[in-house]
Amino acid sequence: MASASATADHRRAELRDFLRSRRERVSPADVGMPGGGRRRTPGLRREEVAVLAGVGVSWYTWLEQGRDINVSEDVLDAIGRTLRLEAVERAHLYRLAGLNPPETPPAPAVPASPELQRLLSAWSPRPAYVRDRHWNFTAVNDAARAVFGYGETDHNCLVSFFTNNRYRVAHRHWTETAPAVAAGFRADAARYPDDPEFARVAADLATVSPEFAELWARHDVAEHTSAVKAVDHPEAGTLLFDATLLPLPEHPGSHLILHNPRPGSGTEERLARLMRERSLVVAHPG
Known part of the structure; x- marks a missing residue:
């Protein structure tokens, strides 16, 4: 567990970088201001944000510099x-x-319960997995x-997304x-400011994935949403899924991710055939 001072310093550094990145994203035209000729930095100036928000220029400068001030x-x-x-950025x-109001400390990450394991098995031949608050696979x-x-080297959903070439x-x-x-992942990390594991996962991944490092430096945040996932499988062909993310209240921060074949896409039939062929290979490896 990080010390209180270290947590506060980290939070202020994140606040500084987030405010600067959001300020640089807004152009004078976006808020009805003239461009004012050449500008040394993209987006609004600090003093422009202060005037538009109705706060003192010095106070806003201190806030963006990450100083310890009351807000x-x-x-x-x-x-x-x-x-x-x-809304997600404001939060x-x-x-x-x-x-942010104090939250109940998250429960330690533990392997998925036998009940969840049975649910995942029953969901087959449709893909499903469980990830904890750090996005580690638990089932x-x-x-x-x-x-x-x-494969056997895939332990974290975020890391696998950026490093698993298959x-x-x-x-x-x-x-x-x-x-x-x-x-x-950044939005999830902000929900647990006292948990240094998020920063460790991100830092380790940034050293091996330049693409993740570039995206992480943007300081963007986003909520999790259900989505359609399209997979071009080398054996089964095109597979289309509705991906649904379900929170697990008994394990705060953990989620069950279910993939359901899209109706009318032929995915269900191709998926069943793929898994049937895989089971035959396992049963008769020769």
């Missing part, structure tokens, strides 16, 4: 409106400013391994999805 909900709301923050700003069914290419090649919309994946 109020009203002021953060004004800054959020000025920077055109979405992220609140947490970084230390105004993966055989269909998920066969469809997504997860998964990347098969995921039809990998490039479009990658920013939301990195943003989702």
